[in-house]
Each structure stands twice: as structure tokens, then as C-alpha cells.
Amino acid sequence: xxxxxxxxxxxxxxxxxxxxxxxxxxxxxxxxxxxxxxxxxxxxxxxxxxxxxxxxxxxxxxxxxxxxxxxxxxxxxxxxxxxxxxxxxxxxxxxxxxxxxxxxxxxxxxxxxxxxxxxxxxxxxxxxxxxxxxxxxxxxxxxxxxxxxxxxxxxxxxxxxxxxxxxxxxxxxxxxxxxxxxxxxxxxxxxxxxxxxxxxxxxxxxxxxxxxxxxxxxxxxxxxxxxxxxxxxxxxxxxxxxxxxxxxxxxxxxxxxxxxxxxxxxxxxxxxxxxxxxxxxxxxxxxxxxxxxxxxxxxxxxxxxxxxxxxxxxxxxxxxxxxxxxxxxxxxxxxxxxxxxxxx
Numbered sequence: 001x002x003x004x005x006x007x008x009x010x011x012x013x014x015x016x017x018x019x020x021x022x023x024x025x026x027x028x029x030x031x032x033x034x035x036x037x038x039x040x041x042x043x044x045x046x047x048x049x050x051x052x053x054x055x056x057x058x059x060x061x062x063x064x065x066x067x068x069x070x071x072x073x074x075x076x077x078x079x080x081x082x083x084x085x086x087x088x089x090x091x092x093x094x095x096x097x098x099x100x101x102x103x104x105x106x107x108x109x110x111x112x113x114x115x116x117x118x119x120x121x122x123x124x125x126x127x128x129x130x131x132x133x134x135x136x137x138x139x140x141x142x143x144x145x146x147x148x149x150x151x152x153x154x155x156x157x158x159x160x161x162x163x164x165x166x167x168x169x170x171x172x173x174x175x176x177x178x179x180x181x182x183x184x185x186x187x188x189x190x191x192x193x194x195x196x197x198x199x200x201x202x203x204x205x206x207x208x209x210x211x212x213x214x215x216x217x218x219x220x221x222x223x224x225x226x227x228x229x230x231x232x233x234x235x236x237x238x239x240x241x242x243x244x245x246x247x248x249x250x251x252x253x254x255x256x257x258x259x260x261x262x263x264x265x266x267x268x269x270x271x272x273x274x275x276x277x278x279x280x281x282x283x284x285x286x287x288x289x290x291x292x293x294x295x296x297x298x299x300x301x302x303x304x305x306x307x308x309x310x311x312x313x314x315x316x317x318x319x320x321x322x323x324x325x326x327x328x329x330x331x332x333x334x335x336x337x338x339x340x341x342x343x344x
Contacts, residue, residue: 022291023344024302027324032056032074032336036084040064041072043155043256044328044336046316047105047113049136053077054326057103057115058336060084069099071117073137076338087140088131090119101126104153109160110189113137116152124175128152132191150185150194156210156258157318162217164189167239169221171207180205182223184239200244204231210259212267212295220267220295222248222259228275230257232295250290250298251275253283256314258327262343263319267292270315270327273300284313287329291343304329304339312337 032044038060045057054076061069071088074081090098101118108114113133120126128146133139146152151170158168168185184197205226212220217238223231223245230250233242250271257271269290274283287305290298305312315329325341 022299022301024289025342025344026339027342028079028338028340030081030338031331032076032081032328032338033084034335036060036072038062038068038070038072038084040333041336042330042333043102043314044316044330045103045105045157046318046326046328047107047157048318048320048326049075049107049113052320052322053136054320055105055113055137056081056328056336056338057087057105058330059100059103059117061099064333065099065122067097067099069101071100071103071115073115075137081338087115088117088129088143102155104155104157106153106158106166108166108189108191109164112191114191115140118151124173124177126151130191147194150196152185155208155256155314156316159211159213160189161238163238166191167211167219169209169211171209171223173207180207180226182206182209182221182233182245184209184211184221184242186239197239197242199233199242202245204245204247206231206245208256210257212259213261214295215265222250222257222269224252224254224256226254228253230269230271248298253277254280255284258315258317260317260319260325262325263323265293267295268317268319268325269298270304270317270329272313281311282309284311285309287312287315289327289341302341304337 040063041060057073060072072084090100104116106114116130118126128151129143131140153168154171166187171182181201206223209221209223219235225231229247230252235242253276255272259269276283285307288300289302290300292298317327328338331337
């Protein structure tokens with residue numbers, strides 16, 4: 001019955017997708033903070049806590065890769081953000097410190113809140129660390145390393161499957177920076193018993209996948225690539241095996257994106273739709289929201305940024321229990337911008 005209903009919703013939205021323009025209502029658009037004890041910030045992540053509260057996390061410091069870069073959080077309660085709070089750093093001992101990278105927030109079905117992040121000199125040599133909270137981020141456990149050779153979620157949020165298993169979108173970068181590859185990692189419902197799931201990346205250089213879900217255990221990943229396009233793979237068996245990567249119709253300038261499956265079965269993607277320029281930040285000056293009824297046909301429905309230059313990148317997107325869509329992204333490496341949307 002559940003799958004029949006979802007199939008009906010998918011068919012309905014395919015029809016509506018073709019017949020009617022979608023209205024995006026901006027409920028809130030703001031910066032998470034105006035003043036902060038760091039010069040630069042990047043790589044935000046979002047999660048819903050309780051009673052409609054939203055937690056954001058990001059890394060901040062003098063600049064990306066500097067030893068002082070730490071993980072910061074803030075909580076939106078009743079429409080107001082708390083001041084940024086440092087919750088993790090890369091201090092090894094009194095004389096050794098590394099930067100932190102790419103926090104990912106995730107709340108499991110049992111109520112455990114996870115903060116995954118990386119520590120290390122660069123994305124080729126970093127290692128995976130996580131903390132947990134049993135009280136919605138009021139206090140955190142000590143940092144724990146993932147098992148050897150596991151990295152957990154690289155940029156985007158995990159998904160928890162119907163059987164309780166947690167699927168993590170992951171990727172690796174070779175030491176010589178020539179090879180980028182995506183893969184998935186999986187644990188049980190408690191975050192234990194890690195295992196890797198390989199994906200045939202073909203000739204693509206890909207990192208930072210996001211995961212979308214469909215009826216009947218079907219899954220899709222969307223990946224950042226070096227080929228000026230978002231790349232996809234599909235699974236028909238709840239993530240146990242995956243198709244060979246192929247290009248989508250979505251352009252992308254080798255910049256991070258994020259996606260979420262809505263409660264009604266539609267798919268949302270927030271991404272930079274330009275091509276890469278000579279410098280790594282070029283192509284990140286435009287940021288759009290796209291929707292799809294099936295993960296194959298995408299339509300841009302809103303433009304968050306449309307600039308000649310500047311970096312507006314590394315978005316995060318979730319849907320709250322209230323049905324609203326929440327998203328955040330880096331604004332010029334100085335602030336994190338936050339939106340609350342209603343999709344008609």
C-alpha cells in the first residue's frame with residue numbers, strides 16, 4: 001500500500017511538473033551570524049533537532065587549511081540563532097595541531113546526534129573523526145576516530161534505510177591529486193560494523209556524493225566531478241550494488257552540491273550551474289535550486305545567487321518535520337547564509 005501511494009504521488013508530480021510552475025516562497029533569508037571569532041568559514045551542514053530547532057555546523061578559522069580551523073555550531077530556536085560555539089578542534093598535543101574540515105551533522109532514528117568531521121593537513125591525508133550527543137547538542141562526547149581506512153560522510157549527510165542501516169556518501173582523493181573516486185560506507189543502526197561499497201567511477205574524477213531515496217529500495221547518488229557536470233549512479237537493491245557512473249544533464253564547475261528527497265517523493269538539488277573557470281573559485285558565483293519528480297528530469301525553480309564574481313558554494317539542504325525546506329551555503333568565505341523555504 002505504501003509503495004502504491006508513493007507511485008501514485010510520483011505519477012501525479014510528473015504530471016504537475018509538466019503542467020504547472022512551482023512557487024518557491026522565501027520564509028526566511030539571513031546570515032547565521034554577523035560577527036564571529038574567525039576570519040573565514042566554509043562547508044556548512046544542517047540537521048533538525050527537536051521542536052523545529054535547526055542546528056548548523058561549519059569549519060572556521062583564519063583560512064581553509066590553517067591550523068586554527070575548528071568546527072563551530074549554532075542553533076536556531078524560535079527563529080533566532082545562538083552565537084557560534086566551537087565544538088571541535090584538531091589539537092593533537094601541546095605542539096601539534098591540524099586543521100578541521102567538512103563537518104556533517106546527522107540524527108539517527110534512535111535520537112543520537114552525530115557530528116562527523118575530518119582532521120589532517122589536507123583532504124588527501126585527513127582522517128575521520130566523530131562525536132555524538134544524546135541531548136540534542138547541549139553536550140558532546142570526546143572525539144573518536146573511525147576504523148582504519150574509513151572516512152564516513154565527506155560533505156553531505158548520510159541516510160538511514162528502512163532496515164536501520166546507515167549509508168554514508170564518501171569519496172577519496174589520491175596523494176598526487178590525480179584520482180578522485182566516490183564510494184559508499186555503511187553501518188548498522190548504532191553506527192557500528194563499518195563496511196565499504198564500491199562504485200565503478202568509469203573515467204570520471206568524482207567526490208562528495210549526496211544520496212536520494214525512491215520507493216522499493218531504489219537509491220541515487222549525485223556527485224561533484226572534474227568534468228563540468230554532475231555525475232550520477234543508481235542502486236536497485238537498497239545500496240548493495242551500484243551502476244557505473246554517468247553524466248547527468250546538470251552542469252557544475254567542480255563545486256560541491258547537496259540534494260534531499262522530499263516527503264512527497266520529489267527530489268531537490270542545490271548547486272552551482274556554471275562551468276569551471278581558470279581559477280578554482282570561478283563558476284561559483286551563481287547558485288540555483290532544481291527539482292525533479294524522478295531524479296532524471298531536472299528543472300531550475302529558484303536562483304539564490306546570480307553574480308558576476310564571488311564564491312557562493314558548498315550548500316546543505318534538508319526538509320524539516322514541518323515540511324519546510326532549510327538550506328545553507330558559504331557566502332564569500334566570510335559568512336554562512338541560511339534560508340527557510342515553502343514549496344507550493
